[in-house]
Amino acid sequence: MVVFTLPSYPYVFKLIRDQFRRRRIPRDKKVIDRYHLVKQHDRVGRLSDAWEFSYTALPLARFTPELLEELKAEAASQLSEESNQLIVKHLFIRTSS
Structure with a gap:
């Protein structure tokens, strides 16, 4: 994952990389499925909830x-x-907190 924050947004953004550093890690669909598994079954209060979005528009001016x-x-x-x-x-x- 590529993880980043943007000024004046209280969020952490995560994108799936095009290529993974280790070959054993599966492609996009499996990564998304793993996030869903954690969200539905495994988290037991350990992780903050992540929201999933498609085709999200963000202002280019916010990016360095x-x-x-x-x-x-x-x-x-x-x-x-x-x-x-x-x-x-x-x-x-x-959320970033």
Whole structure:
């Protein structure tokens, strides 16, 4: 996962990487399924709840050039740009506290 925060948002954003560092980790569908498993069965109060979103628009002005570069390098298939918005195909969001 690529994990980041943005100024003035009280959230942590998580995107699935295009390529995983270890070959044993499965692709997108299995990662999403594992998040659902944890959310439904395994968490027992240990993890904060993560919300799942598709095609989320975030203002490009909130991203530093370095963060945009990292996101494009790690998860380019999840991203597109429209006018002044970064559209994220699939991401998880949780509160930062």
